[in-house]
Amino acid sequence: MGRHLIWDWNGTLLDDITLVVAACNEAFASVGGPVVDVDEHRRGFRRPIVEYYAEALGRPVDAEEFARLDKIFHDAYRVALPDCELREGVVDALTSWGPRQSLLSMWFHDELGPCVDGYGLTEFFQRIDGLRSEVGGESKTDSLAAHLGELGLTGADAVLIGDSIDDALAATNLGAHVVLVGGGFTDSERLRAHGVPFAETVAEAVALAGRI
Numbered sequence: 001m002g003r004h005l006i007w008d009w010n011g012t013l014l015d016d017i018t019l020v021v022a023a024c025n026e027a028f029a030s031v032g033g034p035v036v037d038v039d040e041h042r043r044g045f046r047r048p049i050v051e052y053y054a055e056a057l058g059r060p061v062d063a064e065e066f067a068r069l070d071k072i073f074h075d076a077y078r079v080a081l082p083d084c085e086l087r088e089g090v091v092d093a094l095t096s097w098g099p100r101q102s103l104l105s106m107w108f109h110d111e112l113g114p115c116v117d118g119y120g121l122t123e124f125f126q127r128i129d130g131l132r133s134e135v136g137g138e139s140k141t142d143s144l145a146a147h148l149g150e151l152g153l154t155g156a157d158a159v160l161i162g163d164s165i166d167d168a169l170a171a172t173n174l175g176a177h178v179v180l181v182g183g184g185f186t187d188s189e190r191l192r193a194h195g196v197p198f199a200e201t202v203a204e205a206v207a208l209a210g211r212i
Contacts (some may be wrong), residue, residue, distance in 0.1 A: 006104050006176075007104070008167055024073060035058075042186050090202055096206055106130070113130070140162075150156050155176035163181050163185050178197070179212075
């Protein structure tokens with residue numbers, strides 16, 4: 001394959017949508033908020049995540065409250081994570097591409113590496129980067145820029161595969177190519193409507209990336 005492939009983790013390689021929705025509901029319940037289901041989450045999810053939370057709660061959420069909700073979310077998520085599986089076809093997809101691939105997640109960096117290693121995937125990636133701050137939820141653009149810089153690449157050298165509109169925006173902002181994949185955090189119709197290559201499965205996403 002010619003270009004470098006950058007993978008998103010949560011929702012793209014890791015099939016954690018059920019965990020994410022359950023953790024969101026714990027955070028919302030802590031402030032008397034609603035219960036959302038998977039479809040509602042996929043229709044509403046976006047970054048900055050504070051905007052999604054504000055819409056779900058029907059009121060503004062300031063930085064202090066978001067930090068509290070983010071901690072509740074991640075505490076709940078960690079409890080359920082050991083039972084989570086990879087999405088179908090992940091190992092075959094990674095194997096098919098070859099050595100020029102890396103992983104960029106907006107999950108905490110110190111936890112990401114051991115988690116990826118636990119699934120036996122570390123060997124596939126030239127570099128693994130996660131979030132290096134205590135509170136998450138921001139756009140991926142700055143993280144993608146830093147990731148490309150560490151790899152010595154420009155955006156035009158890379159294809160990002162992710163499951164959110166923010167993945168596409170980050171790639172576009174930096175001149176990278178992108179393939180969006182359904183079945184993760186975001187409604188497939190929203191992804192299709194964004195106007196970039198779209199796949200329903202990880203295997204299809206890799207095939208599309210190879211044709212870019």
